[in-house]
Amino acid sequence: MDTLEPKQNGAARAWPQEGITRIPYFVYSDPAIYAKEQERIFRGPYWSYVALEAEIPKPGDYKRTFIGDRSVLVMRGTDGAINVVENRCAHRGVQICQQHLGNAPEIMCPYHQWTYDLKGDLIGVPFRRGVKGNGGMPADFDLAQHGLRKLAVTRRNGVVFASFGQPEPFEDYLGPKLIPLFDRIFDGRELKVLGYSRQLTPANWKLMFENIKDSYHASLLHVFLLSFGLNRVDNPTRMVIDKTGRHASAMSWRGEQKHTEATADMKSLLVDLKLNDPTMLQPVKEYAEYTICVMTLWPNLIIQQQSNTLAMRQLVTRGPGQFELAWTFFGYATDDEEMVKRRLRQANLMGPSGYVSIDDSEMMALAQAGIAPAPEEAAVIELGGRGWEEEIQHGVSENLIRGLYDYYRQVMEL
Amino acid sequence: MDTIASYRQMGKNELRLALEELYADYAACLNDERFEDWPDFFIEKCLYKIVPRENFQRDLPLATMLCESRGYLLDRVQSIRKTHVFAPRVVRRLVSGIRPIGWQGDELECRADYAAFETLTDEFTRVFNVGRYLDRIVVDDGRLKFKEKVCVFDSNLVPNSLIYPL
Numbered sequence: 001m002d003t004l005e006p007k008q009n010g011a012a013r014a015w016p017q018e019g020i021t022r023i024p025y026f027v028y029s030d031p032a033i034y035a036k037e038q039e040r041i042f043r044g045p046y047w048s049y050v051a052l053e054a055e056i057p058k059p060g061d062y063k064r065t066f067i068g069d070r071s072v073l074v075m076r077g078t079d080g081a082i083n084v085v086e087n088r089c090a091h092r093g094v095q096i097c098q099q100h101l102g103n104a105p106e107i108m109c110p111y112h113q114w115t116y117d118l119k120g121d122l123i124g125v126p127f128r129r130g131v132k133g134n135g136g137m138p139a140d141f142d143l144a145q146h147g148l149r150k151l152a153v154t155r156r157n158g159v160v161f162a163s164f165g166q167p168e169p170f171e172d173y174l175g176p177k178l179i180p181l182f183d184r185i186f187d188g189r190e191l192k193v194l195g196y197s198r199q200l201t202p203a204n205w206k207l208m209f210e211n212i213k214d215s216y217h218a219s220l221l222h223v224f225l226l227s228f229g230l231n232r233v234d235n236p237t238r239m240v241i242d243k244t245g246r247h248a249s250a251m252s253w254r255g256e257q258k259h260t261e262a263t264a265d266m267k268s269l270l271v272d273l274k275l276n277d278p279t280m281l282q283p284v285k286e287y288a289e290y291t292i293c294v295m296t297l298w299p300n301l302i303i304q305q306q307s308n309t310l311a312m313r314q315l316v317t318r319g320p321g322q323f324e325l326a327w328t329f330f331g332y333a334t335d336d337e338e339m340v341k342r343r344l345r346q347a348n349l350m351g352p353s354g355y356v357s358i359d360d361s362e363m364m365a366l367a368q369a370g371i372a373p374a375p376e377e378a379a380v381i382e383l384g385g386r387g388w389e390e391e392i393q394h395g396v397s398e399n400l401i402r403g404l405y406d407y408y409r410q411v412m413e414l
Numbered sequence: 415m416d417t418i419a420s421y422r423q424m425g426k427n428e429l430r431l432a433l434e435e436l437y438a439d440y441a442a443c444l445n446d447e448r449f450e451d452w453p454d455f456f457i458e459k460c461l462y463k464i465v466p467r468e469n470f471q472r473d474l475p476l477a478t479m480l481c482e483s484r485g486y487l488l489d490r491v492q493s494i495r496k497t498h499v500f501a502p503r504v505v506r507r508l509v510s511g512i513r514p515i516g517w518q519g520d521e522l523e524c525r526a527d528y529a530a531f532e533t534l535t536d537e538f539t540r541v542f543n544v545g546r547y548l549d550r551i552v553v554d555d556g557r558l559k560f561k562e563k564v565c566v567f568d569s570n571l572v573p574n575s576l577i578y579p580l
Contacts, residue, residue: 195474195476196570199574200574222499270496273496275485344480347480355498361575
């Protein structure tokens with residue numbers, strides 16, 4: 001593995017002196033940086049998204065997912081509580097479960113059948129007392145010392161987060177600016193999962209966060225989005241960051257399909273673009289404020305509300321040059337048939353075949369192709385200034401990206 | 415002109431041959447990137463879906479790509495040509511194991527397996543998407559057309575983006 005030691009890599013591993021207006025390309029490709037991110041960020045004191053409660057409503061229901069590159073199991077206990085444990089047998093490290101979702105009264109490792117309860121406590125070890133007086137575990141072998149690794153768990157209005165560390169309470173973790181936006185979608189109504197979509201993008205995981213925080217590209221790259229006025233730099237916009245810089249949210253209102261003063265630089269705008277079947281995109285107003293609200297919650301979650309599509313986009317790291325984006329599309333249990341149809345039709349905007357998101361995954365792959373061979377170079381992030389503010393009322397800025405890297409540098413000591 | 419009656423009277427081998435031809439033409443149309451011709455394989459009121467296996471098995475309604483009419487298909491073609499921004503690629507589909515299940519009224523239920531391979535710049539050809547077609551075929555304008563085509567893919571995971579139809 002590569003190393004961070006200055007004697008090995010010298011200036012190539014130092015953050016550029018310009019500060020947060022530069023992002024050195026080594027943070028997207030260096031295996032040592034990736035290993036440090038796993039330890040400090042994904043196994044650090046932060047709340048990682050793991051599940052919606054609606055995915056595991058009954059006792060014994062479980063979901064297999066990831067925090068960083070570690071597989072975890074999210075399980076509904078017999079008492080209704082949600083427990084999160086590492087999906088790795090305490091005996092020999094076997095990954096116990098391979099099903100995305102299921103139901104089981106207990107967890108048994110297939111290799112030597114060590115068995116755990118739904119809290120992750122070890123409850124049985126075959127041949128513990130030996131066979132015909134032979135073998136067996138030592139007399140002082142204590143089951144209580146050999147459970148699955150347990151994670152801290154928190155829930156808010158149907159959303160489950162877990163941590164390898166001990167973060168502050170979730171409300172403080174998100175902070176006063178983000179909590180109302182989180183509660184805007186998750187207002188206590190029962191949720192209903194509509195389905196999953198998973199894509200493997202050949203790019204560093206941070207590029208996905210940056211892409212969402214980057215309002216610069218939306219009006220230029222996304223011909224579909226801007227031609228239909230769904231999201232454009234000249235639409236009313238509000239962007240907020242929590243006080244640390246790690247979480248952010250971008251909100252805006254849909255505009256019209258026409259030229260304005262701001263569209264002069266939008267070379268790709270097609271005012272004449274029409275849908276042959278407009279039923280795909282006939283949104284109805286659902287929330288009092290904003291037609292789009294996309295949140296990025298450190299360290300692994302994007303909450304997307306674009307018109308009537310709602311989705312959790314969970315970032316799963318798969319090495320420095322690759323990540324899985326696991327989408328869970330959902331609605332509310334009270335949605336009528338028309339609303340469900342609307343959400344499913346508008347889901348065409350998102351995911352691996354999304355009218356909007358195809359452009360993003362393609363650009364991230366091209367970014368990684370450019371970045372990976374040039375670790376000594378750096379990105380230039382100066383649109384809208386050189387610092388960052390907790391709130392701005394426009395999208396002509398890379399403010400949110402600078403906020404993210406201000407925090408990232410502290411966590412990573414870079 | 416072939417009518418529904420003539421197709422229903424076909425012997426097993428003759429019907430198989432007609433289906434072979436339909437699927438070969440369908441794959442060739444997409445493989446040759448004649449996307450403008452693709453919607454013509456469907457009737458006006460059609461359903462085309464690409465669905466990950468996990469959603470299909472759990473009866474979850476979300477599709478990776480959902481087209482509820484021929485208009486939706488035309489819109490996908492429009493975006494391939496005009497709005498999507500993507501790296502150049504070649505996608506080749508091979509269809510195999512075409513088997514008619516039976517007629518239900520004027521609709522023929524048919525299944526097949528498919529494999530799609532993708533070739534990107536600087537990369538060797540890779541397996542891109544493998545799955546099965548669950549189709550409902552009708553006779554329209556004297557030829558066989560899809561009323562419903564559901565592509566259920568095995569991997570759940572899409573290698574980055576799925577842009578061209580399957």
